[in-house]
Amino acid sequence: MRISRLVTRTLRDDPPEAETASHRLMLRAGLIQQVAAGVYAYLPLAWRSLQKIEQIVREEMDAAAGQELRMPALQPLELWQQTDRDAAFGDNMFRLEDRRGRPLALAPTHEEVVTNIVKGNVQSYRDLPVILYQMQTKFRDEPRPRAGLVRVREFTMKDAYSFDADDDGLDDSYQAMAQAYRNVFRRCSIPVVMAEADSGAIGGKDSHEFLLPTASGEDTVITCPGCGYAANAEKAEGVYPSQETPDPLPLEEVSTPGIKTIATLAEFLGITEAQTLKAVFYAADGEVVFVTIRGDLEVNEVKLKNALHCNELRLADDEEVERAGLVAGSASAIGLTHIRKIADPSISDGGNFVVGANNPDTHYRNANYPRDFDADIITDIGLTQPGHRCAQCGATLESTRGVEVGHIFKLGTFFSEALGAFYLDTDGQQQPITMGCYGIGVSRILAAAIEQNHDERGIVFPPPIAPYQVHLVGLNMSDENVAQAAGDLYDRLWAVGIETLFDDREDAAAGVKFNDADLIGLPVRLVVSPRNLRQSAVEVRGRTADEAEMVALNDAVGAVRSSLGTAC
């Protein structure tokens, strides 16, 4: 490609709206252009890179016995009602109607469709296992898109689905996919952490996320420096600091004027936050529920959602709190009726807690479970935090932010049972197919790769996913000798299959060309100039190299080859 003919141009200045490095650099280098909130056009340079990423994913999926297919993005809503995921996705699913008023959805994922496909084709255990995958545009009406390609409403996803006879088979498929994922991310120069994750409302057994650790990430990952344990914070199991259980004292009211938060309460009474119980009110599918946990701990909303088996969970608003007769700032389970109460086991770790008195400006001292209050559900709803201890080895847990680039699930038989995908086993008995699903955000890989691989000058493309391998710069292109030599070299490079971007602009100064080359960040830069031509040489320089190397014009192609070889 000749830059004089390339439709996109680079931006001299940083776009003001872009916060994260990948977003900023993709806009500046002319990789993407925004069309709407969370909707981007992939411009020619990005598209070449994305096709390479897709090909890497394809090769690894094929190597793991995956069969590529392509399913429709446009799907009847009825299909989603059969598994009740119409409700589970809620507003996150784009909905529309056809001309007859028939409800349709733009697919956020494809379990329903793929299960129906397999249902019509697999009848016997002899037909299993099967792994199907596709590269496809997914639609999700995210509440808040952000950070360029990191969180968008339309994106390219590789989604794979495994079908096995039983859990042992699923384990094999799952391991094969996990290994394929590691290979993909290694080839794209994204150093991932594989972290345990919540399996969600579907209720599968295992689930793992692949995350790029970076400060700009959206997810919080809890890691253990002792044993290597890693889990998404919403899933992480840890041990919070335990404390002595004192002899119970009588319940006693205490005046706490103006005190509404745990921090001010503890300070006011001269106690630790762990000596209080925190009260939080949630709306679970519209029902206001009361949640309590030890004051120094946080509620893990994913665990809470799982415990309540609800689709939508959010904090209750002021009106709902008032209508439920709850007193924000001074609430506790004591004397509460007509409302579901969920408690974390931490309410029994310690004792003689300070809790709200369900009266403004008033708290109780010495509240103890179950003497003074009860709960309808007692289950782990605590958020594991850095500083807690690892459940496996006891080391102190740490946390990091991360961008999720892949996610794998063991689904079990939820979809096969709901949609009637059965096979006959060796005894001639009908059995539901055991499923797994495996997603990679292809477009997010591009963002993550740039997030990981850039410097102050621009992108540092990993060679396997670079749009072109070589950035050929002709300096002073109005000089006939330069135009001739650079043009010849360009043709020779392409002749041996080396993808080359040729800066043949006559009107751009050297500095402009060098800065653009650094910004776009192809692995190797070649410079043809009058100065170099006087020694019949061309300058070869890796994107991150300190020094350029002079090579005879005739040896340039070979030099590029070896340079790319070492760069890979």
Add this chain to the structure above:
RNA sequence: CGGGGUGUAGCGCAGUGGCUAGCGCGCCACGUUCGGGACGUGGAGGUCGGUGGUUCGAAUCCACUCACCCCGACCA
């Protein structure tokens, strides 16, 4: 969904009721330059997000609306 912010030329921005709406970059033409974001001369390019209103007069004031960005989805 709540809060904050921004919409003026391709991009970045200025313009608080009064003449033909400006500046930088970019773009076009010619010339000079030519190894890390050159220079000169001349030019092209705007329904000021939209609708309605106030006014002799609106980019500017008011109302509504749309779009986009950021923060929060927050423990009381």
